[in-house]
Amino acid sequence: MTGHSIALESLTSWDFASFxxxxxxxxxxxxxxxxxxxxxxxxxxxxxFIGEGARAGLSIFxxxxxxxxxxxxxxxxxxxxxxxxxxxxxDPFVVVVAPDRAGKPGTPRAFLTRPGQxxxxxxxxxxxxxxxxxxxxxxxxxxxxxxxNNLEEYFFAEPYLIxx
Amino acid sequence: MTGHSIALESLTSWDFASFxxxxxxxxxxxxxxxxxxxxxxxxxxxxxFIGEGARAGLSIFxxxxxxxxxxxxxxxxxxxxxxxxxxxxxDPFVVVVAPDRAGKPGTPRAFLTRPGQxxxxxxxxxxxxxxxxxxxxxxxxxxxxxxxNNLEEYFFAEPYLIxx
Numbered sequence: 001m002t003g004h005s006i007a008l009e010s011l012t013s014w015d016f017a018s019f020x021x022x023x024x025x026x027x028x029x030x031x032x033x034x035x036x037x038x039x040x041x042x043x044x045x046x047x048x049f050i051g052e053g054a055r056a057g058l059s060i061f062x063x064x065x066x067x068x069x070x071x072x073x074x075x076x077x078x079x080x081x082x083x084x085x086x087x088x089x090x091d092p093f094v095v096v097v098a099p100d101r102a103g104k105p106g107t108p109r110a111f112l113t114r115p116g117q118x119x120x121x122x123x124x125x126x127x128x129x130x131x132x133x134x135x136x137x138x139x140x141x142x143x144x145x146x147x148x149n150n151l152e153e154y155f156f157a158e159p160y161l162i163x164x
Numbered sequence: 165m166t167g168h169s170i171a172l173e174s175l176t177s178w179d180f181a182s183f184x185x186x187x188x189x190x191x192x193x194x195x196x197x198x199x200x201x202x203x204x205x206x207x208x209x210x211x212x213f214i215g216e217g218a219r220a221g222l223s224i225f226x227x228x229x230x231x232x233x234x235x236x237x238x239x240x241x242x243x244x245x246x247x248x249x250x251x252x253x254x255d256p257f258v259v260v261v262a263p264d265r266a267g268k269p270g271t272p273r274a275f276l277t278r279p280g281q282x283x284x285x286x287x288x289x290x291x292x293x294x295x296x297x298x299x300x301x302x303x304x305x306x307x308x309x310x311x312x313n314n315l316e317e318y319f320f321a322e323p324y325l326i327x328x
Binding site for chain 2: 064
């Protein structure tokens with residue numbers, strides 16, 4: 001393989017703050033419900049769906065696994081909507097994001113989730129495609145349903161290599 | 165304990181059809197994405213959020229466990245919005261629903277999920293509160309964020325007993 005290598009980082013809301021939200025139960029809950037049995041962390045994702053008739057949809061993704069080290073040939077972004085990924089297992093997955101540099105992705109960063117962490121990408125945030133480390137991994141995805149071109153892809157001149 | 169008992173059923177979309185959707189990857193996917201690596205089951209939940217300024221929100225619930233047999237003292241419903249529960253683990257949980265009978269819940273039914281199953285309750289569907297069988301269970305919840313009274317509760321004269 002060729003290209004620069006990227007080291008996996010632990011996923012924290014601090015490091016992820018400019019890209020989106022880490023979907024996790026941390027800190028104090030906003031409400032205690034169900035007669036004290038359940039903590040509610042309320043409305044923790046910036047959901048944004050732009051364009052006439054656009055709305056939130058809930059989909060399920062079932063993905064084959066990546067194995068580390070893995071090749072990152074491209075990233076994508078969604079100009080019309082945010083995209084949330086909720087893992088339906090405790091298995092970790094790799095989250096790749098990149099800052100925008102004048103309309104193109106800058107140097108990517110790669111994060112490894114812990115059990116109980118999902119992510120929400122802000123609208124128009126460069127990110128890698130779904131990269132679980134276990135096969136047939138299931139994710140609930142909350143993203144935009146609607147007309148219009150909501151996908152922009154960028155292929156790197158040389159792929160990056162994501163190392164464990 | 166008192167009251168009638170309810171036997172747990174396996175959760176299937178057929179049996180659940182009048183109450184909401186089972187959130188799972190079954191049948192043929194609607195799209196194949198990510199260069200063939202990922203199946204997308206598209207827009208599988210009836211998300212409905214009523215009222216001016218109401219919108220979809222994503223929250224995290226962390227719940228203590230129930231143990232079977234468990235007591236069902238009441239159900240609730242949300243007149244202004246649907247509510248989806250996505251488990252963030254493969255641990256099963258108990259899903260209780262009841263048909264509406266002239267504004268009150270009829271006889272409840274109780275379902276046990278399999279790994280990879282979540283649920284979306286239609287707006288105004290009577291349902292039990294979140295009932296995982298493991299402690300500190302995490303769920304991503306997609307429901308209505310907005311003003312207005314979106315909770316109606318009904319307490320049974322005699323609690324039901326849910327048996328495994």
